Amino acid sequence: MNTLELRRRELQGEPSGWGASVHPVLQRIYAARGVLQPDGVEHRLQRLVPPQSLGGLEAATDLLAEAIRADWAILIAGDYDCDGATGTAVAVRGLRMLGARRVGYAVPNRFVHGYGLTPALVDSLQPRPQLVVTVDNGVASVAGVARARELGMRVIVTDHHLPGEQLPDCDALVNPNVNLEKCGQASPLFDPCAQDARMKNLAGVGVMFYLLLALRAKLRGQGAFAGGEPDLSTLLDLVALGTVADLVPLDFNNRVLVKAGLRRIRGGRASAGIAALIECGRRSATTLCASDLGFVVGPRLNAAGRLEDMQLGVECLLTDDAAQARRYAGQLDQINRERRDLQASMVAEAEVMTAGLRDIDAVGVALYEPSWHAGVVGLVASKLKERLHRPVIAFAPATLDECGDASPLADARAGEVHGRHSDAGHLRGSGRSIPGFHLRDALVMIDARQPGLIERFGGHAMAAGLSLRAADLPRFAAAFDAVARELIAPERLQAALYTDGELPAGSLSLELALQLRGAGPWGQAFPEPLFDNVFECAGWKPMGEGHWRLDLRDPRDGSLHDAVMFNVGAATPPARLRAVYEFVVNDWQGRESPRLLLRHVEPA
Incomplete structure (x- = not known):
């Protein structure tokens, strides 16, 4: 319907304080995203916004501490997407680490129960738990929470979605996007502090991780860890996956969480399920990027919730048996293939429907x-x-x-x-x-x-x-x-594609490509760098079905650059073209080289 207009991102200030080791191009990229000084990318866990900045934690941790002391049966009520699945796994693993002995979970089947903590899901819970904790849902589950309370269950809602006109009558509510004082809700659910704006972009899994941090602090104060305090950082690979897959903005706080999770994965310390899903996606854990979580790992989990039952995905994330994790991951991979085929046929039908939109x-x-x-x-x-x-x-x-x-x-x-x-x-x-x-x-x-x-x-x-x-x-x-x-x-x-401008002649080096890969993490609201340059097509050949492998010459200095472009169909590249591209590292048989991953081309 629209031609694509190329626009270049403007710097949001002048970068300063960067050492000589940080490539000038990378400094410019950060400045275009509002990060002008090195502390804006110092993604250390010590710089996380403290848990006490999140409203509702006091009531929730009081109830969870009581449940752990009294050995209650606790049920995690999750959601059938990647955020919900990772949040469920974080909740189950984390509560067990903190001393809860009877923790189970339930994820609604979209074909049977609908979304969230519905009355249908509550009625299906057998045996009935004493405490239900929602993850990535619940703020709109008014009827479901009421049904659980009617049956004698206590309910903690943890969510990050926007509320409706009515809030659920739960025992505690933790949601960075709900200010109960403004909603007119009675105050027992809500800490007297206002919600910290730095928390508002947390995914559901991030909200649950913060609840666990606060619960650990409360139990620490009660002397619960005489034998040693549990290390909740072991859950950060799950937190990173759910955060990226849910497409929440990667503000500073979320980048800290994602970066920490990526460090665990790259260091070979991922959970068995995530490691198996990475292997299914034919990615290297040692060089994994946030985009791999979003486009390779996340869809394989999401497919189970879309077409089947997300219980398979949660089990994959909960098992510590590598062989079992591979079996689960293989099943998820097969479901994802079916999802891709179904999606392709539905999109093709939708494109036929919209072919006449230019007229109307x-x-x-x-x-x-x-x-x-x-x-x-x-x-x-x-x-x-x-x-x-x-x-x-x-x-x-x-x-x-x-x-x-x-x-x-x-x-x-x-x-x-x-x-x-x-x-x-x-x-x-x-x-x-x-x-x-x-x-x-x-x-x-x-x-x-x-x-x-x-x-x-x-x-x-x-x-x-x-x-x-x-x-x-x-x-x-x-x-x-x-x-x-x-x-x-x-x-x-007007459809627009934003780029970080041209890369200077002579700068398309492996050194820069490696720095770009190690920077970030890139994602929603902190976009991966894209560049646009004019090249001459010195040669090309088909690669697989509908892909290009190209040799592009930079007319400024005559240098040749390896490039690929996927899903181009039967088209052929122009002899002289303007390309929008990611500058990436191609790792082939242990040898690293720079490569241009083309996202858009047009005649120049």
Whole structure:
């Protein structure tokens, strides 16, 4: 729909204080991300924001300490995505390390229970636990928490999602994005301190890790560790994986967590499950980057929750048996292959549907296909959002159970729930947005203007989910497009690719490529460096199916550079081209060399 416009990131100040060992190009990259001095990338664990900055921990740790002392049966209620799976594993492992002897877990099956701590999930818990601790969900599980309390269970909610109008009536609530004082909630759940803004980007697994840190401090004060204090840093590989995979912004605090987890993995100290998933993805643990967690490891876990049951993923992360971990990882890899095939066919169908959008000029795009699988429909919305540079909501049929009150939708992923027995009379949608358009707020506007059109909704700025009657889809699509037109300035509809500018002649060296690989961690809101230069194509050949292997000549000094580009189909490269690329290290048979990983090319 749009041509791609190349834009260069501007420096946010003048870098200073860097030693001569830090390449000037890297200093410039950091400055374009707001890091002007070395302390902005000193990702040491000692610089983590302290746990007491997170509201709600006092009530939660009091209850957990009591549960450990009294040997209660504790159940971790997780979520069926990577953040939820890693958070569940961190909770189970961490509580056991801190002295809890009876800790189990339950992850809802999206085809049976819906999203979060639903009444259906609560009723399925046998034997009934005395304490339920949610991870990466629960802030919108009003009915589920009420059902658990009705059955005599105590409930701690740990979550990071935005709240709805009503908060659950739980015993303790830990969520960096909930200020209970502002919500008018009674104060016993909430510490008197205000939420620290430096915590607001924590993933669900990060919230759980902080709860464990606070619990350890409380138990330490009670003299619980006469035989030696447990080392919770052993959980940081799981924290890193969940944080990167959930696409939360990598602010300084999250970069500290991710960097520490990567150090464990690179040092050969990853959990058996993560090590096996890395091996399945054919990556080297010793050189693993954050992008490998996001694009290689995370999808293999997420696939289980999308198509099957996330219990398989959690078991992979909990086992300490390397052979068993490989078996689990192999199963997850196979499910992920099925997910990729299903996603490809659904995206192809969606592209056919949107082929005429140039004519109708839709700004907010709503798509529906009766055969679509709602476990994958969010990925379809994401792919179409990238290609159209429009907010997109993709719909699939809801299950019969989801049409009732048993499975209230709580956030974006709830919009992806899809059952094997669908009801074409009701739809579940999952949406993805573009910068500057708050998707959840847009749904709030539609709900206020047309009450009853949307049955349930929730989510975030960039992702949201909803349910509605199939007969109302045309009316919703018109309302969504109208709100998008109202809120999105025309210039924001121009697809843009931001780069860090040209690399100077003579700087495309292995030394710089190694520094870029060791820097970061790069990710959401702290993007991996991209460069753009003009090259001459000195030669190329097909590589596999639909990929290029190229020799690119720098016309400024005549130097030749190895380059690859994936998924180009049957196209051929221009003789003279402007390339946007990552500058990476190619490790082949133990030999390291610099390589250009092309992301976009156009004639120059």
